[in-house]
Amino acid sequence: MTADFQLDRPASEARIVVAMSGGVDSSVVAALAARTGAEVIGVTLQLYDHGMAVQKPGSCCAGQDIYDARSVCDRLGIAHYVFDYESRFREGVIDRFADEYMNGRTPIPCVRCNQGVKFTDLLSLARELGADCLATGHYVRRVAGPKRVELHRGADPARDQSYFLFATTQDQLDFLRFPLGGMPKSAVREIAKDISLTVAEKPDSQDICFVPNGDYASVVKKVRPEAGDGGEIVDRAGNILGLHKGLIHYTVGQRRGLEIGGQPEPLYVVRLEPESRRVVVGPKSALAVRAARLGEINWLGGKETSDRLTAKVRSMARPAPVRFDGESIHFDAPEYGVAPGQAAVLYLGDRVMGGGWIEETFAAELETF
Missing domain, CATH: 3.40.50.620 (HUPs)
Incomplete structure (x- = not known):
């Protein structure tokens, strides 16, 4: 060949x-x-x-x-x-x-x-x-x-x-x-x-x-020993539900490893607050995202525009239909597990149009879609 x-x-x-x-x-x-x-x-x-x-x-x-x-x-x-x-x-x-x-x-x-x-x-x-x-x-x-x-x-x-x-x-x-x-x-x-x-x-x-x-946590702790500092696990109202052994053990959308019992419904990591070292948890519906603001955008698409773009927000995720306004992507339907620090890559069919790093996400109420 x-x-x-x-x-x-x-x-x-x-x-x-x-x-x-x-x-x-x-x-x-x-x-x-x-x-x-x-x-x-x-x-x-x-x-x-x-x-x-x-x-x-x-x-x-x-x-x-x-x-x-x-x-x-x-x-x-x-x-x-x-x-x-x-x-x-x-x-x-x-x-x-x-x-x-x-x-x-x-x-x-x-x-x-x-x-x-x-x-x-x-x-x-x-x-x-x-x-x-x-x-x-x-x-x-x-x-x-x-x-x-x-x-x-x-x-x-x-x-x-x-x-x-x-x-x-x-x-x-x-x-x-x-x-x-x-x-x-x-x-x-x-x-x-x-x-x-x-x-x-x-x-x-x-x-x-x-x-x-x-074991990425051990690598992070070797480079930044303070990464093992613990903190509180709280609900969206700020009520303390438990304690954790370091933010490095959690990512947005995670369910396992929270070790919180006695809750009426499954809880997921909704966001991480590094300043207070808090892990904020909530129901799956709280993970729904309607838009995400991107940083360090790299655009390969020239001046072409299209209303048929799709975006991948995780390497193994299925491409989701989006609208791109030059700074943020807006999902046609709610997307789950979108985390700051990940990449959002934009496609037109099989062509990579560009992408950027997710800096901020905007929550969605499911009934608005």
Whole structure:
């Protein structure tokens, strides 16, 4: 199988830099790039300590994964470079992740990583290396539109990663390539098997690579020890219902783990108040949101407008019909579990029009819809 890297000159004259995490996706991208006849360079960013990360199953960009990336490059006969970005990753992603939880928000570090270390620093490195493009293993599609290059969902809905790439700028998109965007994961693994790559059966990395075993609270407390300070669990009227062991254990929409008994109906986390360290709970109806104000908006749609936009407010959420006024999204029907700190990504069909970070939500009464 071949892939179109959308090069502006003959492949024999081109240079492709491939972002390699050590997993099967980026390894197959490197193999497909090598098949074009272009000069290919694999680049891996070391994002945290080798010795610590090598013990984490499913981590990326450290330890065993760097070794795997180098082994793949040796197998393909291409150059491989490792760059140390540990301090940059810690400041721009891990520290920010901890601060978001401290502020009662629900962070998405994978977007921040793509926004900073991967699509800013790595892209700059690729240009310094004289590359014609930077190719990655993300499951999204880069489509040449009538006016500009567009970002579209991956063809395989189960693998689509467009939600995590909404902050990609037009300038970055012009330089990036996503050769796996039109493939299902099964086809990617078949390619890896056919060319005997050692990573063909390697498990996918976990979403948050620096959080071992999904215990994000321990990571936050290590970075910000005060994150373990407890407080009160209250209802919307301010009545104390119980105590908690730190805001970092709760997110908007959460039901489990509240440990509040004797209530007439199930209670959910409605909001977090970092100043008073309070967890505010209420019935499911209190989670209904009619609108959300966005910050740090990245717009890829040019001047086009449409009343047929949809928005995803969580990576696994079903796109919901919305109206976008340039600052806020207004849902056609109530949306639940919308939390400050998450991203809202706007689509027109399969095309990513842009998105932003949810700064504030506005409650809805169900009967108004």
